[in-house]
Amino acid sequence: MTWHEINDVIVITLPENFDMNANLGYLTREKNECMYEIENDTITKIIAIGENRSLVQVSVINNEQMVVQFLNESKPSEKWQREEIVKYIHEWFDLDNDLTPFFEMAKADPLLKMPARKFYGLRVIGIPDLFEALCWGVLGQQINLAFAYSLKKQFVEGFGDSIEWNGKKYWVFPSYERIAQLTPTDLADIKMTVRKSEYIIGIARLMASGEFSREKLMKMNFKEAEKYLIKIRGIGPWTANYVLMRCLRFQTAFPIDDVGLINSIKILNNMNRKPTKDEILEISLPWKNWESYATFYLWRVLY
Template identity: 30%
Template sequence: MITPHYWTQATAHLSQQCRTMAAIIATYEGESMQARPDGFFTLLRAICGQQISVKAADAVWAKFTKAVKPLTPQKLLRVRDTTLRACGLSGQKVAYVKNIAQFFAENEVTPEYWAARDDSEVNKALVSIKGVGTWTAEMFMMFHLARPDIFPIGDLGLIKAIDRHYTNGVRLKPAEYIALAEPWRPYRSVATWYLWRAIDPVPVAY
């Protein structure tokens, strides 16, 4: 687990840009997003956490990692679907994690593979895997590649946090959320992480 190299610079920038963000950052001083060196892990963790609470996702993940040891593409492809369903995955999610395993088994996915691609190219490569959507690709870019300026507008937790801290509970249009986050560039990933932190009992990690 690695703290992104830009974290200190990002928190200073965000604190200067916005009093509300400065207060949130101060509340969680000493905490930071942690990037994982294993992209396969991050993608699987994101699939397991789709559309369920952080607590529920943690429970599913604990069972999943016990069932798939070691956590490699080759091992996952050999695990029975019924075993994965018993971990709490839906039939659809079982298919998705198997698709991800197939992608990693068939491609030489190295750090250089992703480093040569910008955010839009990474997203395009990942969403070509059936079951991986833009949100999952964004989690990958934040928590594996540590890209600094990801703003997952489709994340309900992020919208909930913005509504609580910035709009007095008024739901905005997507374009309005994007405009609201404009001052956070080029560190919208960091702002997103702190907003999640402000509403979750434990830090979000994938």
């Protein structure tokens, strides 16, 4: 991680194959997003490190440097906390990953060459917080994206913390400690099924008990982590792979039954029917070890 500080600003050196416009294109795809705000190519967001809440603005200069400014006197005084913020941003934008082999592979791939050219420099945008990633996976099950975003907004505004700045509220995702103390009745105002409420509270309780954590999963290989997640009530193969891809950064994560992935392949191949699972497995053979990036780029074709 290469970064330095100038007064109250952190400057992070960006890797090659990074394009902020491609990433902003993804981040602005949904108007109802409640975890950050984007204006004039600048992201405003709270980054929580333990109990510490920092309201930051993130912008990029020439795709070479990422500038992190602290608002509202929320700069942490301890250097290790600022280091954790840099680490969070690296996780969020997958900055430690050299994408050169992915672009080499994609250039020659009949399905990926167009998205890789069009969205060049896009990273798999991460959700570094495991509880947030799992909740988002559960909330998004079997509903359209717009409805999933409205559920997330209700959940965050109902149970998360916020910082007010310039007349606007910025939110922190609810902590698993808080959600672990609730019952499905407490979530009744949110327009999700009782079952989803049960799943989310169950996951929060598992995490609060200490038997389930990001650190624990990171010690496992991909197959072990996938198996472990699928054993948890409310997490099927799709949610497990989604979380393995966006939070735990397993590049082989591949939500093969994903509707968006299936539709994207259908569109790009001009098919008048959905591709079968076997067809997708065959198409994806060249993507080995880059399945998560291939999926993310194919999703991007749809909106």
